[in-house]
Amino acid sequence: MFKLYIKSFSLFTVLSLLVTSQLLSQNRIYIKVYPHIMTDATGQLAISKAELEESKSQLDKIFNRHSIYFDYQCPDYIVNDFLVTAGVAAYLCDDWLLDYHNDDGIDMFIGSDEGEPSAFAIDIPGGAFGVSGKWGNPIDPNYSEFVFDPMPVATSRSSIIAHEMGHALGLFHTFQSTDYTNTMFPCSTTGLNITSCPELVNGSNCEQCGDLVCDTPADPNGGYNPSTCRYNDALTDSNGDYYQPDGKNVMSYAGLGCDKHITKGQASRIKMVMQGSPFLSKKPEPNQDCDKQILPGIRVRSSASSSFKLYPNPAKDIIYLENPEKLECNVKIINTIGEEIGSYFGLTSKLIYLPTSSLSAGSYIIHVTDLFGSNLLVKKIIIIK
Numbered sequence: 109m110f111k112l113y114i115k116s117f118s119l120f121t122v123l124s125l126l127v128t129s130q131l132l133s134q135n136r137i138y139i140k141v142y143p144h145i146m147t148d149a150t151g152q153l154a155i156s157k158a159e160l161e162e163s164k165s166q167l168d169k170i171f172n173r174h175s176i177y178f179d180y181q182c183p184d185y186i187v188n189d190f191l192v193t194a195g196v197a198a199y200l201c202d203d204w205l206l207d208y209h210n211d212d213g214i215d216m217f218i219g220s221d222e223g224e225p226s227a228f229a230i231d232i233p234g235g236a237f238g239v240s241g242k243w244g245n246p247i248d249p250n251y252s253e254f255v256f257d258p259m260p261v262a263t264s265r266s267s268i269i270a271h272e273m274g275h276a277l278g279l280f281h282t283f284q285s286t287d288y289t290n291t292m293f294p295c296s297t298t299g300l301n302i303t304s305c306p307e308l309v310n311g312s313n314c315e316q317c318g319d320l321v322c323d324t325p326a327d328p329n330g331g332y333n334p335s336t337c338r339y340n341d342a343l344t345d346s347n348g349d350y351y352q353p354d355g356k357n358v359m360s361y362a363g364l365g366c367d368k369h370i371t372k373g374q375a376s377r378i379k380m381v382m383q384g385s386p387f388l389s390k391k392p393e394p395n396q397d398c399d400k401q402i403l404p405g406i407r408v409r410s411s412a413s414s415s416f417k418l419y420p421n422p423a424k425d426i427i428y429l430e431n432p433e434k435l436e437c438n439v440k441i442i443n444t445i446g447e448e449i450g451s452y453f454g455l456t457s458k459l460i461y462l463p464t465s466s467l468s469a470g471s472y473i474i475h476v477t478d479l480f481g482s483n484l485l486v487k488k489i490i491i492i493k
């Protein structure tokens with residue numbers, strides 16, 4: 109009986125399937141990730157270096173066992189008073205993002221935890237995703253009351269980053285096409301094979317429906333207890349079979365902190381989707397020394413374009429700020445630990461003189477705003493003595 113069963117398969121097919129999935133799963137891939145961190149000019153609303161590292165170790169825990177590795181590049185800080193308090197992900201479809209776009213990696217935009225809670229990936233697969241704000245799990249798993257159990261912001265953020273990274277690398281939700289309200293991607297125009305048929309519990313349509321991955325059980329979404337990550341509802345699919353979804357799958361919505369793993373099938377899908385992708389590095393890159401940048405560990409890139417010019421750099425006795433349009437502005441001088449050590453208000457002259465006699469040698473940020481606080485110029489300057 110057993111022998112007959114084996115013979116009914118073509119041995120070659122079985123072997124080649126095994127070899128292919130083996131090769132795919134053994135094959136190491138390295139994904140380049142560019143962290144972009146939203147901040148105010150003082151750097152105080154930006155997430156810390158330790159929090160950024162926490163997100164990396166969460167990704168490592170989930171993906172490394174499938175030979176998927178991440179190369180975080182040095183973060184840059186985006187000084188933008190609006191985006192730092194708005195939910196950054198809600199604005200990911202807007203043009204500003206193009207200023208920070210990298211062709212050869214995934215752009216990861218991280219808002220402040222003071223920002224509105226928002227998170228999404230621009231496409232599946234896609235080159236960018238964002239997350240901001242404080243997140244928690246509903247205290248009542250039936251969502252009848254919107255009371256959330258706050259968890260450490262860095263923990264929930266890391267959990268969300270792992271999920272959005274899954275999308276960026278080509279993974280759908282485990283409930284794709286079963287829960288229609290949560291399968292939309294707002295900036296998506298080219299989504300890869302988005303299915304519209306729910307996956308059946310018996311797995312018979314798993315190759316064409318749902319998340320297109322066969323070892324992730326059909327998932328109705330909802331009905332999870334977020335503290336145990338267990339499904340405790342009793343819904344059935346169209347055949348009348350009871351759902352038995354996997355609440356610990358990163359691509360489910362079981363709860364923050366439930367993001368424990370992806371399956372072999374999901375890892376193979378990522379490797380298939382990423383074949384030949386510009387996001388791949390050939391090999392791990394040497395660790396970069398990100399600490400040489402200004403603001404604890406950071407390079408500042410201003411989101412404002414204006415006609416202001418600041419010189420010389422480095423400067424000795426005086427800094428000149430050219431204001432050709434004679435805009436009325438405020439100027440702050442900020443040191444590398446974010447303290448404001450000098451400020452000037454209501455300046456309007458074409459050439460503004462900023463004396464440096466009271467400043468010791470080192471790096472400073474000159475932050476020029478209009479009278480309403482919008483950025484006109486954010487620039488690092490070095491004072492030599």
Ligand SMILES: [Zn+2]
Binds near residue numbers: 281
């Ligand atoms: Zn999602």
